[in-house]
Amino acid sequence: MAEAHQAVAFQFTITPEGIDLQLSYQALNQIYLSGVRSWKKRVSRMRNSLIKGVFPASPSSWLFVAIGILATMYMQSDPSMGLISKIQQHLPLRYGGQTMLSALVFSTLLWLSLILALRFCLKLLLSYHHWMFEQHGRVSNTTKVWVSLVRLFSSRKPLLYSYQTSLPHLPVPAISDTLSRYLESVRPLLTDPEFKRMTNLAGQFESNLGNRLQRYLKLKALWATNYVSHSHTQIHSGKEHFTVRDFLYVTPTPVQAARAGNTITALLLYRRKVNREELKPSRVPGTVIPLCAAQCERMFNTTRTPGTETDVLQHWQDSEFVAVYNKGRFFRLWVYRAGRLLSPREIEYQIQRILDDPSPPLPGEERLGALTAGDRVPWAQIRKQYFSSGVNKRSLDAIERAAFFVTLDDEEQGMKGDDPAGNLDRYAKSLLHGKCYDRWFDKSFSIVIYKNGKSGLNAEHSWADAPTVAHLWEYTLATDAFQLGYTEDGHCKGEVERSLPHPQRLSWEIPSEVQAQASSSLAVAQALADDVDCHVFPFREFGKGRIKKCRISPDAFIQISLQLAYFRDRGGFCLTYEASMTRLFREGRTETVRSCSNESCAFIRALEGRECRRLFRKASEKHQNLYRMAMTGAGIDRHLFCLYVVSKYLGVESAFLKEVLSEPWRLSTSQTPVQQMELFDLKNHPDFISLGGGFGPVADDGYGVSYIIVGEDMINFHVSSKHSCKETDSHRFGAQISRALQDIMTLLSADAKTTSSSSSSSSSSSSSSSSSSKDKKLL
Incomplete structure (x- = not known):
């Protein structure tokens, strides 16, 4: 009861002798301190709003502009080309400092104009994405100049949200490009008659309803910050959850x-x-x-x-x-x-x-x-x-x-x-x-x-x-x-x-x-x-360090290994979802990388032949390109989904969109990124490594795979499926993933040895025969 009374600042009762007022100074002091904290937060928010509002300039830059304008006026020069005099005419005040005040008003307007110009330039710079498609070690002069300019604009210490107004808007891809990329993504999954039918559906959609929906989507993109983001605040679908876990050891x-x-x-x-x-x-x-x-x-x-x-x-x-x-x-x-x-x-x-x-x-x-x-x-x-x-x-x-x-x-x-x-x-x-x-x-x-x-x-x-x-x-x-x-x-x-x-x-x-x-x-x-059915396992045979020595993207290596694992597990290929992000754009969320490509399927089918190493590198480059396109707004699925949302809003049906959005993602994958390695001293505390995250399967007859690349020598996996499906098994698929990773590494290691030995003419023939025999043992 005493604790309850402490929460009451004052209480009074009316007695025959008058009003009996009792104050709790402890409670009043807590109210006072809470109020001080609240006002401190408000002042902090106002200060941050000012700093963000003038970024990439600084609030103090106004003083330099004002001093510069006043200095030029003192030297009998008019930097405003008559604007200061016009401002002076419209000022309601009449006193000796009117010229000074009009100069300060002009300085403020000039300062705000410069901020808008700087922000526009920064947005143009951040809209340049060609750097992502350049080969490693072969940076063009244009990209070098671009990097220098971005560094210049980022020289000030930015706040968390300083870049928000300078980020470009997510572009709406051309409908012909999206449909072309879609058809390319489903080609390895369809027979020739099925692919011909889907091509006809896509063509009919583009020539009729598609262009109409595209116009509405472009209209939305003109006033919306992000033409996709509305679907994340008005949620129609069921709930989806994911987890992140504690240290492994x-x-x-x-x-x-x-x-x-x-x-x-x-x-x-x-x-x-x-x-x-x-x-x-x-x-x-x-x-x-x-x-x-x-x-x-x-x-x-x-x-x-x-x-x-x-x-x-x-x-x-x-x-x-x-x-x-x-x-x-x-x-x-x-x-x-x-x-x-x-x-x-x-x-x-x-x-x-x-x-x-x-x-x-x-x-x-x-x-x-x-x-x-x-x-x-x-x-x-x-x-x-x-x-x-x-x-x-x-x-x-x-x-x-x-x-x-x-x-x-x-x-x-x-x-x-x-x-x-x-x-x-x-x-x-x-x-x-x-x-x-x-x-x-x-x-x-x-x-x-x-x-x-x-x-x-x-x-x-x-x-x-x-x-x-x-x-x-x-x-x-x-x-x-x-x-x-x-x-x-x-x-x-x-x-x-x-x-x-x-x-x-x-x-x-x-x-x-x-x-x-x-x-x-x-x-x-x-x-x-x-x-x-959940299965978590750490893969300790190798990590990104050894993968990078093969000059392969670790993510591409894992994704193609997942394709090989699924092929061995189910005897075929499937529509594969890999989560990418579009946070290069304002309010960007995710985009889909359709990891099952013509190139990855060609590699897996040819794994017993001599050309498989070349095909693997081709598949890896294709995957990296798909990932880059998704990041730069040239993905497939968010565009098609938004076209579907517009069609529902207009009350029209599309057989093509209905079929596309009903296709099951039997392999849904995502990487949990490690973003702050500086927080973890793995050299002195090697046991403090994360287990990563996980989620459930998206399709009733499919797998959900989450993975985290920890340090240089470990990859942790989380595999999920459903017990009710007799064709899937999380533990069996986990074993297939481990086997696929090791087999592809064996292939690439043999490739590296072959490349090294081919420089010596005396061992070229034996190298070729041994690598061929290794290839035949993989499937």
Whole structure:
């Protein structure tokens, strides 16, 4: 009761003697400090807005312009060519300093004009993408000049969002180019009659409905920042989640509350950097080319709210608490006190209070989160009817407005025990869906802290893509392990203020209708979760270091290996999705690299012959070109999808688009990029390597493959499929991936040896015969 009174700043009662007023100076002081923190944040935002608004110039450059104008006027020269005099005539004031004021007005207008000109020049520079298609080591003079100019414009230290207004808009490809590239991508998957039929469909679409839809799409591109981005805020499809996992070999502490304390602190420190725009803008690796940072804006305090037709992303400016779930109970945990972020030790103390809380769940509370895991329409209807007022609304608001969601899981996970491989699989599966009711799947992301201190992150896909979440998670892991650290007994460092109020238990009034729907949603989600087969394995035979020695792109090497693995697993080829990004453009998200190409299929079919090495390099170059085209706005699938959206809006049907969008992605792949290697000292701490991320299969009879290239000598894979499909098996496909990687490396190594030995005429004939015999053993 005493803790409750501390939250009240003042209270008064009316007595026969008058009004009895009681003040709580401690509560008033907390209100004052919270207000100071709020105003500091507002001032910081205003300062950052000014700095961003004048980028690539600086606010201080106005002073140089003004001094220059005044200096030329002092020398009896008019740099404005009469404009200062005209400004002076229209000024309402009449006093001696009127000339000075009109000169300052002209200086300001000139300064703003220069900023707009600089920004336009920077946008033109960032619209140049030919550099990406040049061969390594053969840089043209045009690109060299372009790099120098971009470096010049980037010489000032930019804020996180400084480049946003200078990024070019995503171009709408010509419909003939998209259709041509589409037909090329499906050619190896279709028989001659099927391909002829699809060619005719594409031709009819282009000559009739396609050009009409293209005009509407170009019209949208004129006023929209990104002609694709609208589909990410108005979400029609089902929910999709992905995960990123903890260190593979290391758990920094076995104390669950302590791991939660450091993890929550690291995430809030990252949020502070985002809010203050102190993070460096992401760039194309190895270059000065900036990437769009718009996804960072919705990272925290964001929830996907269900609708009967479309879901909508809701974002709040800030919040000083997180939502916590443990043993069927929901809590609001305040992480700030009097404007101060709690220390990791204090957050650990509060988390331990939640873990020690003996109170049971309220009726219907334990499985309430299943509503976010099932069908969206029933959840939208239940939310509107039972969660729009009263205690349920207040508790739901506490979850949805929270910075993020935290699950204190009562299970142990990770690579442990007598079956480390099987435990890794169970860890990945648990992180992906848990019990289907112990995560709040509508939140932008949920942190899971297991009983033995292992951790992980489950992210909702509509607000952002894997690289954005991976960047957050890299910072969190590194800050947790190397900066915040733990005491010798595994607890967080720092002191505890024992007067902290208890975490607030959320109250619910859940009627039988809501409980019934939660049970129904849980049954739907549980059936889907039980069907997912996950397999996680580290590939340690070699990594990107050895691949690069063969002068091959590591990503192309892995993607072609996946094609070979699928061919051996299923006896054919399939439509393959590889996620690329279009963040070279403003509000860019993802694009599809259709990795199954004519060139990759030709290599795999010819693997037993002598020409396979040449075909592999040709397939690798083709894959790299497809990836570059996707990055530079010349992809296929986003354009076709937007044409389909326009057709639905106009109420017209297209047989071609309907068939294209119904084609299953039986092999869906994605790379989890490592973006901040400087945070991890793998030389002195080689065990602190990440397991990467993962996701479920897209097609019922297909595979989902996620991989992360760790350091120079390891590649971690996450393979998923469905138990209900008798033709797929995640463990079998994982073995095929390992075999394909090694076989292609053997091929390239033999090629390198052959090239080396061919310089010596005495061994040329024996080299040729040995490489031929090696090729024949691969399939």
